[in-house]
Amino acid sequence: MQVLIYPDPILRRGGQPITRFDAELRALSERMMEAMYEEGGVGLAAPQVGIEQKLLVLNPEGSKQDRKGELTLCNPRLLRKKGREFGEEGCLSFPGIHAEVERWVDITVAYQDLDGKEQTLAASGWLARIIQHELDHLDGVFFTDRLTATEKLRAKAKLQELEAEYRARA
Secondary structure, three states: OOOOOOOOHHHHOOOEOOOOOOHHHHHHHHHHHHHHHHHOOOEEEHHHHOOOEOEEEEOOOOOOOOOOOOEEEEEEEEEEEEEEEEEEEEOOOOOOOEEEEEEEEEEEEEEEOOOOOEEEEEEEHHHHHHHHHHHHHHOOOOHHHHOOHHHHHHHHHHHHHHHHHHHHHO
């Protein structure tokens, strides 16, 4: 499973709601989790691997050896949000770019588990940041879209480099 790199147009498409909760979905979730670990990430959204579904996986520990924090969220949506703060983010689809991004501090998210059962999760801090970052991918939004003007200037050269590499591959 290959993580798509900016500016691959598939990344902007976001995802469609999941309607089938079956063995195929479970297998996809596991493959995405493995791809996330392989790339050294803490979260991965289906559009980042070319799959246009509202599916994300995460593990705040980012460690294959510590799997207790693993979560798979299907069709997630924010129910509640509170407080704002800046924090550093990176993205597997934007290698080499790290920037300060403003996010909600406390959130409540509704989602379906791999069996299709409705769940709610209250999250704060690092976990809330990961969920919001991956939720954005499901809507075709990049963390670079949320940068301040100063952060955008700092990232500009690296974004142009990724664009040139993409054109060279295409």
